[in-house]
Amino acid sequence: MMEQHVELEAQIGRWRGYVQRRQAISPADIDELEDHLREQIADRQATGLDDEEAFLVAIKRLGNLDAVLREFAREHSDRLWKQLVLVPEDSDGAGTPPWRELAVVLALAVGAGLAVKIGTIWLDDEAVLARNLGLLVFPFLGAYFAWKRRLTASVAAMLLIPFAALAVVLNVYPFVPGGSTEVLAILHAPVILWLLAGVAYIGGRWRSDNRRMDFVRFTGELAIYFTLLALGGAVLVGLTFGALSVVGIDLEPVMEDWIMPFAVPGALVVAAWLVEAKQNVVENIAPVLTRVFTPLTIVMLLTLLAVFTAAGGLVDVDRELLILMNAILVLVLCLLLYAISARDSLAQPGLFDALQLVLVIAALAVDAVMLTAMLTRIAEFGFSPNKIAALGLNLLLLVHLLRAAWLTVGFLRGRRPFGALERWQTRYLPIYGAWAAVVILAFPPVFGFA
Structure with a gap:
């Protein structure tokens, strides 16, 4: 029974994600529409239907989604997105x-x-x-x-x-x-x-x-x-x-x-x-960009990993190379986040999701080599603000990417909804802010402001 409710929440989450990506109504109105959907589901469950049957019937009772959005648009016309024009031709005087x-x-x-x-x-x-x-x-x-x-x-x-x-x-x-x-x-x-x-x-x-x-x-x-x-x-x-x-x-x-x-x-x-x-205009481009740059980034990571490994002893790895690889890992994380945000959460697992998993695994390999190099340099030359800051960031990236890889595998195997992967990304973001605060507030006095 608990697994049924979890799946129901996942279905509602995917439905809500689809509505959000239509960009026709505000988040407050989406909440109102979701409340209506949940009321319909509860009514159907009271008649003896299970979660999946209640969800499907409730969706049908809501009617065609485009029609619902048009109805909301008529009632809240001042909130509609306007595409391809800087100033709308028509204005009813409502809103700004x-x-x-x-x-x-x-x-x-x-x-x-x-x-x-x-x-x-x-x-x-x-x-x-x-x-x-x-x-x-x-x-x-x-x-x-x-x-x-x-x-x-x-x-x-x-x-x-x-x-x-x-x-x-x-x-x-x-x-x-x-x-x-x-x-x-x-x-x-x-x-x-x-x-x-x-x-x-x-x-x-x-x-x-x-x-x-x-x-x-x-x-x-x-x-x-x-x-x-x-x-x-x-x-x-x-x-x-x-x-x-x-x-x-x-x-x-x-x-x-x-x-x-x-x-x-x-x-x-x-x-x-x-x-x-112009939100919808970019959202039409976003899936294309992520599908182009994900395989290219995988090739770049594998190439850099080979170069990094062949650079010699880990202690002798150039400091500038470590900094550059750090920046590349951050860019990979940004690409991963944007690809997840641009994906239709209702879509079934596909080839691109598998490519994202390869991207995450390649990034994990690079991160592991970098962590080894950093720990080796710290053992050889001692601590410094830069080394500790870089080490902390890479540990945060390691945790982030490991969990993302685990959830992606679960999604590809049909054991977890895509919403679980989305929630992990958004809930982990404040950790980076907390680490940045530690670096700014604590590092200067600890290291004598040097």
């Missing part, structure tokens, strides 16, 4: 006018650029500026999410308190200039800031697995849009530079002093808005 949101986004983008520009003037020390760069941009991205989600005062306080604490630590700690703990703080601060942005994005509902997965999906889509904006901007700037150089005008000082400080943070805010406005 599209032009107002565009104005808010542009104002926040310019504000982020101004904050970075002022920071480059006031914080003339490059290390100090690097420590504060994320702190200068995050308030504007967080402000967009707060405005978009209409955050409550309690959620806003939940964001401001850790943000203020991080700002104090990064600017009060007496870091040794150019020291390892300062570099580690610079590298780990964006992790905490991004998780805070995630809390703002999901409206403070951090305990919801579905909303966390929404943020994972948003992060992948943001990376796509930001890259497209960066590439497009680079082409335009390059053409402009080339044209003006013909007449003897050098724009390099303008590029360094004005274009970059405004373009990069501004593009981040604009990309976030584009994800919100």
